[in-house]
Amino acid sequence: MRVGGAAQWLLEPADPEQLREAIEAARAEGIEPRILGGGANLIIEDGVLPGVVITTDRMQRLFRPEPDRALGESMRMLEDPSPRHVAMAREEGLRFVAWSGISLPKLVRSAAKLGWSGLQGLAGVPGNVGGGVAMNAGGSWGDMWDVVERLLVIDENAQLVELTREQCQPGYRNARLGRKVVASALLRFELSDPRTVEEGVREYLQKKNAVQPVTLWSAGCVWKNPDKNLSGGRSAGQLVEQAGGKGRSVGGAIVSEKHGNFVVNTGTASAADVLRLIGETERLVADKTGIQLEREVKVWRSDLAGA
Ligand SMILES: Cc1cc2nc3c(=O)[nH]c(=O)nc-3n(C[C@H](O)[C@H](O)[C@H](O)COP(=O)(O)OP(=O)(O)OC[C@H]3O[C@@H](n4cnc5c(N)ncnc54)[C@H](O)[C@@H]3O)c2cc1C
Incomplete structure (x- = not known):
């Protein structure tokens, strides 16, 4: 999503044993570390994130x-x-x-x-x-x-x-x-x-590119698809679209016109913009459809350790 602030402590283990040591060291200080993968499903709040972030970026075997x-x-x-x-x-x-x-x-x-x-x-x-x-x-x-x-x-x-x-x-x-x-x-x-298999990969890529804003900055699908019995078979993206959520924006964050389940950073969004837009969209969907969307994205708040 390319929003959010800095980590107070960033540990970069290079193998499983170093990862274990990093976790043990953080816990010994009473801190539950947050684990960062590719960050493709994360929204990190603005400011300094207290505590320990452990990135697995060096563990590329x-x-x-x-x-x-x-x-x-x-x-x-x-x-x-x-x-x-x-x-x-x-x-x-x-x-x-x-x-x-x-x-x-x-x-x-x-x-x-x-x-x-x-x-x-x-x-x-x-x-x-x-x-x-x-x-x-x-x-x-x-x-x-x-x-x-x-x-x-x-x-x-x-x-x-x-x-x-x-x-x-x-x-x-x-x-x-x-x-x-x-x-x-x-x-x-x-x-x-x-x-x-390679044809299969190409086919899935084409399908994905056709319906999702894959080249823009996002955290993938913001919400999980609700139980089909509750939503009448509608996906989270369809619910957002039917509630009129597509294209709504806060600051530099916008609900994608291409896919209602994607919130995109147009380049100038802060984490606060993104989170406000997500909250507003959830209220809109709840008002119009009676369905409370559940978040798929993880949010790292600067006031909570190990979220
Ligand atoms: C354009 C786009 C398209 C996407 N399409 C899809 C899709 O089709 N299907 C789908 O499911 N997702 C999709 N996503 C979301 C994302 O790609 C997946 O959720 C992916 O698995 C996240 O992996 P990550 O390494 O980036 O995790 P991160 O975002 O870094 O972390 C996600 C969560 O996993 C935890 N975590 C990370 N590493 C570890 C670890 N080693 N051990 C334990 N916990 C860990 C983190 O603490 C966090 O809670 C999409 C995202 C984007 C931006």
């Missing part, structure tokens, strides 16, 4: 686990086994270990190149693997968790622990991880053919 190594061990590996990686046939393994800082577009491209199917519908979704897993990013084609087999997380006690898929209860746009922080994910794909 993506590799194929070696077949003769335990998968859990592979997730903790610091060295990229590139020579073996290159030598492995594309039919082998069908898994990536993705550290939380790897960008979702890079992950989608890498899977497509190998002809691995499962995530092509994520084409055009910005952000990183950690945020994608935590938010259970997705769309009408499916969700990030369709390919998650196992996670390496830092738990409530600041320990690195593995979670199998069965130990998690991911829901719609929320993996329900609580205070757990994703360090690394083991992702499992289906074998397909590179041309088919």
